[in-house]
Structure formats: C-alpha cells, structure tokens
Amino acid sequence: MLHWDMSAMMPSGGYEARTEQLTALNAIAHNQLTAKDMPDLLDAADADTSLNSWQMTNLKEIRQTLLKATALSESLVEALTRASAACEEKWRAARPDNDYASILPELNTLLDLVRETGQAKADVLGLDLHDAMLDDFEPGGRVAEIDILFDDLSAFLPEFIGQVLEHQASKPVPIMPKGPFPIEKQQTLGKHFMKTLGFDFDHGRLDVSLHPFCGGVPDDVRITTRYDEEDFTSALMGILHETGHALYERGLPKEWRTQPVGQSLGMSTHESQSLLIEMQVCRSAAFLEYASPIMKETMGGSGPMWETDNLLRLYSNVKPDFIRVDADEVTYPAHVILRHRIEKSVISGNLLLQDLPGAWNDGMEELLGITPPDDRLGCLQDVHWYDGAWGYFPTYTLGAMTAAQLYHAAKQQDSSIEAEISKGNFCAAINLASKKCSQQGSFCYAARDID
C-alpha cells in the first residue's frame, strides 16, 4: 500500500519519510521471518503427519523464503530498501530530464547492494549470482534455460518481423483517431472495460502513475495507468494489461491469502495473466468487434478510423519502436532480449553502468534496426533497474509465451470463447485461462518436488 501510495499519491517531498517507513517495515518483516524460534517451529510443523499437500507445500515455501532471508543481515535489507527508494526517486526526475548521468551515483550504489544481496542468496541456494537474482522473480528459473529460449527467439524474430512488415504493407494503413481525448473520457472507457472483464471496484481502484503497475492486496487491488491526450489506445491497453494482473491477484486462493503458498507464482505467471488480457483477448478481432462501437461512442468519434477493421489494424500494428510498454506483440520480445543481454553483461561485470546507454543503443540497432534519439526513449524508460529489480525483465517474455499457450488451450477446451468475447462476455476466457491459474497460488510450482 505504501508503495502504491508512493507512486500514485505521494507528494515529492514525502519521499524521505516514506523511505524510512519502508525501511523500518522491511527490517521488521525480515526480523520476524528470521526469528530464533522459526527453525524449531518449522521442524515441529514438518513432524505433523496429518498435513495435506497444500500445507506441506506451504512449509516448503516458508523454508525457501527463510533460507534466502537468513542469508541477509538486517542492515543489508535496510540499506537495499533505502538505496532502492533513493534511486527510484532520482529516476522520477532523471527520466523527464533525459539525464542518465545524474542518476549514475545512486544506481551504482543500488547495484552494489543488489549484487551483495544476490550473492548472499546465491551462496545459500548453491546458485550463481545471476540465477539467484532471477530466482526472486521467477522461482526455479535459470539463465541458461532462458538463454536457450531467447537465442531461439532472436534467431527467428528478425526475419519474422520482416515478413510481418511486408504482409502489413499490403494492407490499408491503419488510421489513428484524432485527439485530444479528454482524460475523463479515457477513464470512463477504461473503467467500462475493467468492469466488463470482472474488475470489482469495491475491491480495487484505478489511478495514475508515471509507470503503470498493479499493487495492493487481493481484497484491495490498486492499478494505475498514464494518460496521453493524443492517443487513447496507450492508456487503455495499459489499463487492460494491469486489469489482467489485478484479476490474477484477486483470484488467488482466499483460504491461503496470508500464507506463502497462496501468493502469486512468480512474475512470469503474473505477466502471463496481464498479457492474456491485453495481448491475447483484447487485441483480438473478437474483442474489437465488441469494443470498437463502445470506444467510438465514449470518445464521440466518427469516420472510417473508428471502424472495427481499422481499429484492429491499429491494435495489431507492428512497428519497431523505442518504448517497451507500447510495443506490439511481435517486436516486444526484442525489447526484453535487449534488457536480458544487458543484465547479463552488467551482472557478470563485463559492462559498467556508465557504458549502459551506449550498449542499449547498440542493442536496439542490432535487434530492431533503430537507435533511440535520447535516453528518455532508451535506457531511462523503465523503472525496474532504478528500483532494484535486476533479473526481472525476462519474465515479460516468458509470460507472453505462457499467455499464448493458456489462451490457445482455453480456446481448444471451449470453442465458443471468441464468439462470446465478441458479445462482451468474457466468462469462459477468464474462467479457463485466468481463474484456473490464479486459484493454484504458488501450489503447482512449489509442490512439484513433493509428490
């Protein structure tokens, strides 16, 4: 909640006090987890022969969390929290100012602490550094496995992107509806689709932040977006993306809500849910058949650009561009592969942070054939590295792959899914591809070594 507030509500002058609050809470949580009697309590629980598989899995999850936590001193946890808040705060100014140099001292401090934390976990988990960092976001994930997937993808993508662009060139050029689109109307439109998809406003909110995200707790899910008065599709797709995250959180098993096994199953699964809604469901012809008249009416639009076919071409338009969160489904993986490669170089010590902008621009040129004109459209665009989330990015593309497979499987199980979506009925899609997933919590993954 404090994180949500920090991004969506807090005035800039509150950040010092907030950093202290977050630092104190993280330190307390760390101390409670690593309390002296915890191992005995766990042993006693393990000795109970009446436990069901959820309970056993839960204990296993606690042990894993504890193992990581005991590797860290309270002072390291505090220092990391402080450095991460300080660097994120700096990023908020550095991004609009296009000033990477200004953030470098904070980023170096933060990365040192991220590395120290990762190494401490790596030692107890018997992993190498990058794997240990990845493990926080993708439990059980390994860099070597991701490399296989990403190498495959980066070998396939350039030619495929070329084919897509060629195919696209034979079709009418999508026309962008002309703004300005008042923020209020964009909100109305976003909330309309959120409700249709099943977002419950008695248990959540929609607000504005610089970097859209989904936060809060399952009973009170807070999502954010950012509005562009010239382009209503950007905020809308952001809202639909975060709605996917929100539905997943909201659907986590209620009876395990306060236990590790009831939490989300890592970030790639989380991302599979947001992309299921954004990319699979809400960029489909079926969705636009239902949604385009509503978009047209809410925005008071008229003319051929509001036809379903045009909007579909607009929503599925492929164009190599600079911003990851605005990227289409085809070029998106290139953005992630770039970040994963840079993370590998930085974490292994082969790339210094001061050289990151250059490496970024070179990578964009190699993967997508374009060079960002500045760091605002380059390495400053995402908050992740600046709030300490190194090792996070691959989960986006792992999530995209999972989303496509989930939606494909759902359509095979129920052939009426697309017909229903075109009528604005998302029940079947949500039940088969989203609820089934969220109701597992982290049970599937964590249980795999038990049975």
Place this chain on the structure above:
Amino acid sequence: MLHWDMSAMMPSGGYEARTEQLTALNAIAHNQLTAKDMPDLLDAADADTSLNSWQMTNLKEIRQTLLKATALSESLVEALTRASAACEEKWRAARPDNDYASILPELNTLLDLVRETGQAKADVLGLDLHDAMLDDFEPGGRVAEIDILFDDLSAFLPEFIGQVLEHQASKPVPIMPKGPFPIEKQQTLGKHFMKTLGFDFDHGRLDVSLHPFCGGVPDDVRITTRYDEEDFTSALMGILHETGHALYERGLPKEWRTQPVGQSLGMSTHESQSLLIEMQVCRSAAFLEYASPIMKETMGGSGPMWETDNLLRLYSNVKPDFIRVDADEVTYPAHVILRHRIEKSVISGNLLLQDLPGAWNDGMEELLGITPPDDRLGCLQDVHWYDGAWGYFPTYTLGAMTAAQLYHAAKQQDSSIEAEISKGNFCAAINLASKKCSQQGSFCYAARDID
C-alpha cells in the same frame, strides 16, 4: 498513511484486509515498545549526565508511553484495533442510513475494549478511568478541571447566545450566495488559500473523505474535506481548519521528528492550531477583506451577497444548529459540552449506549434549544466514538480557548497583524501564534516537572 488511505482512498471491500494490516502494525509497535531490554536501555540513558533538557524530556516521555503500553497485553491492543476498525466501517454505512441500532453491537464491543484499555492505564497511572482515557488525548488533563471550565461556560453561554442573537437581529440578514458551486472550483479556491497560508503541496495533499481530518507525517501531511455543491463555505472552512492542523504538524521540530518529544502536544494544542486558522484568522474582517474578492472571482459570483460585509456576516453568523463541525464559534462549545456530559455518563456506567440517542437529543434541547430530527444530525454525526476515541471531545473547546488566547497575544506583540492579513500576508500571524507553538513539540508540557 494507512488510516488516511482507509478514509480517503480505500474501496469498501478493502476494510477486512486493512484491519488486519493495522492490527499487525499496532501489535508490532506495541511489542517493540515493551521489549524486555527497554527498561535497562532507559536506565542507561538516564544515567548519562550530559543530557540536555530536550533529551531528558524525551526520556521522560518515553517512560510515560512505556508505562501505559506495558499496562496493555498484545491481545488487548489487537482486539481494540480490530474492534475500532470494524465499528468505524459500520459507522460509514450507519450514518447515511440513519441507523444507530445497526451499529450498537459493534459500539458495545468497542466501548468494552476502550474501557478495559482505559482501566489498565488508570491502574498504572493512579488515575480514575475517565481521567486515564482523557490523558491519551490531553496529556495531564483531568475531568475535574474540565468540569470547572465547562460549568463556567455552560452557565455563561445560554444568556450570551441570546444576547448575540438579539444583536444579530438588528443587523442585515446575511445572504447566502447561490450555488451550485462546482467541486473543481471549490478545490481551486481551497488550494489557493492553503498555499497563501503556507501549506506546501510538495509536502502534502488535499483529498476528500466522509469525515474531514488531517493525517500523514510532518513531511507529507494529508488533509481532507467534504464538498457541498450548494454551500462552498462549508468545505472551505473545513479546509482552512485542517490547514491549521497541517501547518502545526509540518512545523514540529525536525531534529526530534522520530522521537516522542518531537510529537504534537496533545489534541487541545493541535486543535488550537486548526481553530487559530479557521476561527481566529479566517473568520475575521481582515481576512474577508482580502479573501472575499478572491472567493467572488473564483466562483464567478456577482451581486451584494459577495460583498465583504455580507460574507463577514455570513461567516460570523450565529445560529444554534445540529452539526458540530459546521457550528459557529459561539454555539460550538455547547456541542462539546453535550458530548463531554454524555461521555461522563457512559464511562461511569450511568448511561447505556442504547439510550444514548435519547440523552443526546435531550441535551441538545437543554443546551441549544433544538432537537435533532434524526440521529444522522444527532449522535451519528461524528466518527470519534465509533473509532474508539472516547475522551477526545473536550479538547475541541480547550483548543478554541487556547486559540483565542494565542491570537490575542500575537496581536498584542505585533499590532500590524490584522492589517497584514487584509493584504493576504499571514507571516506574522503564523510565526507568532503557530510556529512558536509547533516548534516546541511536546517539550513545554513534558518538561514542566523536570526543571
């Protein structure tokens, strides 16, 4: 921050999760304060002969807080937090529904816990129950002293109110500017005066809640109001009131911010600061000379009702009415005396909660000659009793008395104060009557037995 969010942002379905969060945090804070090594640490600190008077006062404050805290078990703290959140949540529906009966079970549970908590503190402090409850809001305050003041006041008030009403009748009847006044314009107006008074929006926010309040931390002060489209004066005066609280919080000594001696000096001092701004400064002829053209322009008003004289008559109009927060300076104490008398009866066991609405209405008739038509305008109007704040109300009138004395003293020290206010310059008033006060933290009070 979580309390602010609960009132200003949280969707209704979040309250169970929020209750658990607040309960956990209160229990943790309680456990940290009452940790086993605390007495030894305090003894060691006391033995340090180099302490200055702020440090000594700080230690004294910690001992007092610890004394009260050790009187309470963790389970009692948890139960009270839970009951208070549950009852407040219920109140949010009971008030608009005008349904006192619906809240009675939660209120009875809450009062039992408030009483148990108060009695535990009373035992260690050597006070009787009501004094111990009062002490949480007015450190060192005693019911017997308040009774002397309030008896004096209630003997004086009825005749005085009569005189005021008679005098008022000889003047033109104030005319209420006609709405509707769009909420956006009211916000603009409120924020304008907040800024002029010195509220720093880099260190605070203005939002909306059912019951206006000031929350947050000194570096990030959150105030709220509620808007009435037919009457812009109500939200505006609420905003100015909370701005007074905010300026006090913001002005607390920075070097003692995380220590008890750096906290506010009880609720009557806090209230003296809000009433200094609302009642003393912002209902004065000087203020309206400056403010009325701005009000007129922002609201796009015209006609005689926007003249300074009329607005002054409106702002200083005396009328016995039902709602405390909307009451004028003259009838306000009657609202507080009523609540103080009811608290005495309830706490002593002479009045059962089920009979509270009747006692309320009888008291209103006796003190102000009017009977509320329903409990919404009667005993359901204020949140305090429903979130566990029994013993709080007298601080409003103690604060009003303090505010009048502070402003009087300030005007004696600097005779140009009112002339400056009429030009929109509040520096002298704020410096002499507000900053001097806030910069003391709770030092004055707590130090009085030391030197």
